[in-house]
Amino acid sequence: MAIDSDLELMLRVRSGDAESFEILLNRYRLPLVGYFARMVRDRALAEDLAQEVFLRVYQARSRYQPEARFTTWLYRIATNLALNALRDRKGGGAASLDEDPDGVLRMARIADTSPTAEQELMLSDRARLIRAAVETLPEKQRAAVILHKYQGVDYHQIAGILEVSESAVKSLLFRAYENLRERLEPLLEGGKL
């Protein structure tokens, strides 16, 4: 059975087909929750925002114009919501790698190579260190990296989502990856935490 494209499904949703909307919901719930969880850290908020995206897509179904790719439109809504959520809670204490609140960076520098269960725990710490490094990025760099690295969105689409030029995306991603390379140096050098 041929898989319906997002565009076909959305056009059917526009004409009132609830089943097509269900397919889109199933197709994009995991990517959207994952995107928001990385953007805002809070899982409950991530789910809430992902539901809000679906609601907005449903409410705007009659105005949907298939000019851009569906995912560009979807992630544009999602990115605006995520950036607004971040701004709303700004000053509320997003984790900063400079402050190293969990001491993960310090632990990374003194880590040994012993395997065992402790390594599993360390793996979790590595993930926390990566998350903290991404969270130190300016909002747009963060969104660009998460879209590119974790959501598999290409430069052209990121430009459409962030409403900037493609060369601006290239530059944004370059600065973001350079920042991450610098901040995650202990992980890159040692290979193990």
Place this chain on the structure above:
Amino acid sequence: MKSQSGCIEREQLLAYSNHMLEPREEERVRVHLETCGKCRETVAGYEKLSEVLDEWKPVEPSPWFDARARARIASRAPARPVFSLPGVRWVALVACAVLIALSGFWALRARNHVQRPAARQEAAAKAPAFSHSHPSTVAAASGSETSSVAQQRAVNQELDLYKNLPVLENYEMLANFDVLSELPQPRGDSND
């Protein structure tokens, strides 16, 4: 694009490691990397960074995510109006047209019912009044009212008016009216 040292710029190397270059540009970088250890090292650093970033795994939506999403949409999205359904729309239009036609018909019919008794009452009211003031024309009025009878009635009414003119009874008042005194006097009266 190459830097002053002859190496490819880091931004290009990052795009190369992300497979984001056009085929021609990608081939050019690949050829350069064969002979440049420094650029190879840079690309390897980006690839290592990408591997490290992969360690941050995504979270799964909770089991109740779908149900909550549906409930949220159901509670906030307005229900589809019944009249937007294709079949119902035509039925509703036809029903509206029939209703308008029926209400127009009933309105006309009700108006006729009201007008007929009113006309009868008006005719009944006119007949006695006419016979009271003009007994000679009662016979004519009781039958079909011809144009000569109508003319006669008009003449009689005019005569009645002249007979009852109150101004003629106040001749003295009019004679002393200033404006009238300024009018040229009749010849017989001018003895001066």
